[in-house]
Amino acid sequence: MNMDGKLVSTWYNLHSSVPESYVQPAERQPCNAVLSTIKTIPVIDLGGHDRDDIIRNIVKSSEEYGFFQVVNHGVAKELMDDTLRIFKEFHAMPANEKLIESSKDPNGSCKLYTSSGRNCADVAKYWKDSLRHPCPPSGEFTEYWPEKPEGYREIVGKYTQELRALGLRILDLISEGLGLSPNYFSEELSANPVLISHNYPPCPEPSLTLGASSHKDPNILTILFQEPNITALQVLKDGAWIPVEPIPNAFVVNMGLMLQIITNGRLIGAEHRVITNSSPNRHTIAYFINPKKDAIIGPAKPLASSTSQAIYPSMPFGELLENFMNKGPYFEAEFRL
């Protein structure tokens, strides 16, 4: 059977082993991974009353791990549950219906794809299907979003509005902690958010394959909602993988490479990856805060002064992204001044 381009969800249950094209090279196979002795990433209570303490914890976690989880973040549990339900129902629809619902944009910004690898360094495929579309605050693109399952646009529209507010709130806390002006991120640096709903089907040989490659997100900030009870996301720290166990109703927050550049390397866009499980299906919803294509990305003035020189050049986001896609893992070393 030729699986090229076919959604993993359409054929995964026909196999008792992982097809050759999905077998990762030995050094990337989860069975050969060094797991961290650190058991989890920091958890930050956004409902706490000591604002300075919250800021200190956010900055410290972002410097040390590039990742943390947030609880008491203010997004209603009902909205999170409804959004997860909508995406579970979407991925459970027949393949032809999913394709119709995700192919409304003639320019292809709203799409359903299966994972063929992210960049030039990928040699094997990844065990997942993903639905992606822009979700800007302007409401542009909503006409291309799926209309099924029923309520999709209303629920996902509300969810993306709430996630934007949460993202800007976290970025404001970061700005305050680092001495950047309030609202530093609230205009062109966050104007082009994108939502991706990932579906990782059950896998017959989780030790050989991956759900997502080891990567850094090429954006400002990512807010991830993980389905409860399934641990599969891992963060690299000091050469070892830390599992990110889902906490009920929490979000995982991670710094993107653009935030690493803007903070002149102070906050880290950490490598992370996704392993697979033999059961059940795993769903996650990733909200990516992205700049406008022509926004200039470079070290912020207060963080790259005479005492700590800029370690990165400045460049429009669109150009930087192209560089990142072309160079893959070599990007950072070549991009540094």
Ligand SMILES: O=C(O)CCC(=O)C(=O)O
């Ligand atoms: O699904 C996950 O657990 C992580 C997804 C992710 O890293 C991404 O979409 O960039």
Ligand SMILES: [Fe+2]
């Ligand atoms: Fe990611």
